[in-house]
Amino acid sequence: xxxxxxxxxxxxxxxGIADGSLxxxxxxxxxxxxxxxxQYYSGMFSGFTEGIYSEEQxxxxxxVLSQKHGFTFIEExxxxxxxxxxxxxxxxxxxxxxxxxxLDIGSxxxxxxxxxxxxxxxxxxxxxxSFREGDQPVIVGGxxxxxxxxxxxxxxxxxxxxxxxxxxxxxxxxLSSAHNQKLLQICQxxxxxxxxxxxxxxxxxxxxxxxxxTRIPFSHLLWLGGPEAPSLFKNSxxxxxxxxxxxxDERLMHSPSIFGAGDCVSITRYPELPKNGVYAVRQSKVxxxxxxxTAEKRELVPFQPQRRFLAILSxxxxxxxxxxxxxxYHGKTAWNLKHAIDRRYMxxx
Numbered sequence: 262x263x264x265x266x267x268x269x270x271x272x273x274x275x276x277g278i279a280d281g282s283l284x285x286x287x288x289x290x291x292x293x294x295x296x297x298x299x300q301y302y303s304g305m306f307s308g309f310t311e312g313i314y315s316e317e318q319x320x321x322x323x324x325v326l327s328q329k330h331g332f333t334f335i336e337e338x339x340x341x342x343x344x345x346x347x348x349x350x351x352x353x354x355x356x357x358x359x360x361x362x363x364l365d366i367g368s369x370x371x372x373x374x375x376x377x378x379x380x381x382x383x384x385x386x387x388x389x390x391s392f393r394e395g396d397q398p399v400i401v402g403g404x405x406x407x408x409x410x411x412x413x414x415x416x417x418x419x420x421x422x423x424x425x426x427x428x429x430x431x432x433x434x435x436l437s438s439a440h441n442q443k444l445l446q447i448c449q450x451x452x453x454x455x456x457x458x459x460x461x462x463x464x465x466x467x468x469x470x471x472x473x474x475t476r477i478p479f480s481h482l483l484w485l486g487g488p489e490a491p492s493l494f495k496n497s498x499x500x501x502x503x504x505x506x507x508x509x510d511e512r513l514m515h516s517p518s519i520f521g522a523g524d525c526v527s528i529t530r531y532p533e534l535p536k537n538g539v540y541a542v543r544q545s546k547v548x549x550x551x552x553x554x555t556a557e558k559r560e561l562v563p564f565q566p567q568r569r570f571l572a573i574l575s576x577x578x579x580x581x582x583x584x585x586x587x588x589x590y591h592g593k594t595a596w597n598l599k600h601a602i603d604r605r606y607m608x609x610x
Contacts, residue, residue, distance in 0.1 A: 263556060264293060266349060266359040267293040267332075267365030270300035270323050272541035273522035274275030277549035280608040283330050285553045292357060294349065296338035297383035302372050303538050304578045304603050306385060306406075307575040310393060310413035312420065316386045320589075339366075342497040347518060361518055361552055368524035368536060373425050374486045375466045386481075395416045395481030396425060399469065402485030403431025403598045405537070408444060409574045410483065415452040415575025428479070430461045430471055432486070436574075439587040447591065451577050461486070487522050488536045501529045511563040513548050522548045531566055539570055540578050573599040 265286065267274045268283070270293060277283075283291060305319040327334035338352035348356045370380040387435045392398050400411045411429040418427065429448065434441035435455070448455050459471040463484075469477040502508045506527040509515045513522050523541040527529030528534055547564040554561050573595050574582045581595030584592040 263289045263360045264358060264362065265289055265291050265361045265552060265556075266522075267291065268295075268342075268349065268364045269523075269525070270295040270321070270363035271367050271523040271525075272538050273545040273548050274363065274365045275300065275321060275326075275610070276542050276545035278326065278330055278332075280545070281550075282549040282553075283332060284495060285549075286556065290558065291332040291382055291601055292335060293327060293332055294335045294337060294339055294351065294357070294383060295323055296336070298322060298334075298336050301382045301385055302603070302607060303382065303406075304599075304606065307409045311385065311575070311577060312414040313579070318607070319386075321607070326435065326610055339493065340496075342493065342499060344497070344499060345517065345518065355434065359518070359597075361520065361555060363548065363552060363574045364515075364521040364525055365523045365541070365548075366491055366493065366525045368506075369491050370489055371486065372489075373463060373484070375463060376482050377478075378425060378485065387563040389414075391483045392483060394423065395479075397428070397478055397480040398425075398483075399428045399430065399477060399479035399481070400483045400485060401430045401469065402458070402483075402487070403429065403433060403435045403455075404485065404487070405436060405572070407431065407483075407485040407572060408435050408448075409576075410485070411453045412448065412451055412577045414573060419452060419577075421487075426452050426454045428456065428477060430456045430459055430469065430477065432460050433458060433518075436584070440461050440582075440584060440589050443589060443591065444582065447576050447582065491525055494525075500516070502529075511565075512551055512561040513544060513564055514551065514555075514561065520548060520552060520555075528564070534566055539572065540566055543567070573602075575599065 288496040299320040302322045308314040309319050330441050339349045350356050379385045379388045400407050411427045415427045435444040462470040464470050494507050507521045509521050509526045511530045522544040524536040551561045569586045572584050579596045583590045583595035
């Protein structure tokens with residue numbers, strides 16, 4: 262019997278399972294290995310932060326999913342990959358052999374005792390419960406996640422009458438230059454203090470240097486300045502790119518027996534492709550199709566990312582900021598659409 266090991270319960274793996282891709286692998290054992298029984302859906306992190314969703318509503322039970330779809334789930338962390346022997350080694354010391362290995366383990370984050378850990382993503386709920394109640398909560402990073410979580414935390418604090426603002430430090434424009442001015446207005450209206458075009462540097466356990474003698478004190482800190490590469494690939498002696506991510510070609514292939522998708526990989530043909538859930542879900546169909554074609558010894562198909570896509574950020578108070586290219590819209594309709602999309606995704610499991 263052939264064995265396919267799925268390392269990690271990321272968007273690309275789970276979307277394929279939900280779509281019924283496992284049906285295309287007869288006489289094959291599929292093993293999903295992840296360090297937590299629960300995979301948390303990042304699209305609903307802002308709703309959880311604001312208090313709209315419970316923890317149970319934003320997570321997928323991988324054990325229940327495995328029973329439903331007939332694969333084996335193992336709740337352990339993969340600590341090493343032996344490419345030559347085609348084996349993965351887990352935290353308990355067990356080894357599992359594979360014919361094909363697919364990696365969708367997500368990215369890591371900047372590490373410091375002063376930074377609240379939100380990766381792996383099962384650590385997110387506990388960190389956010391602490392952050393949103395903090396006396397001086399600060400987020401570093403003006404990308405989509407930084408903007409959304411700062412507004413969500415501000416929404417939670419308004420509802421719970423916590424007076425001090427959330428501070429967001431951004432090294433450049435919020436989200437993009439096309440949307441910066443509107444997002445600055447929204448942040449100002451909703452209780453987020455924005456410090457813009459400043460490079461943040463951690464001074465210690467209680468303050469950030471934002472340049473020009475600007476010292477920002479914090480009680481709780483989220484550092485969302487961009488994804489970091491997981492240590493697994495380097496520690497396993499796998500070929501990595503200059504930033505430590507696993508390089509794959511446009512077919513999502515790293516080597517004849519190893520594939521990868523999502524935030525943990527870099528696609529050599531598209532080195533500037535953002536690492537986000539939108540692209541990970543879109544990679545899912547290509548990933549699963551190429552796993553199938555590899556098993557059948559057929560020619561593989563390429564992944565072609567969209568140039569533009571619809572994105573919606575929650576801005577608190579059940580309002581959303583919808584973007585498509587340079588176009589944007591802010592209002593309740595955008596949040597309702599986001600809520601419907603997110604619920605449909607979770608209900609697919």
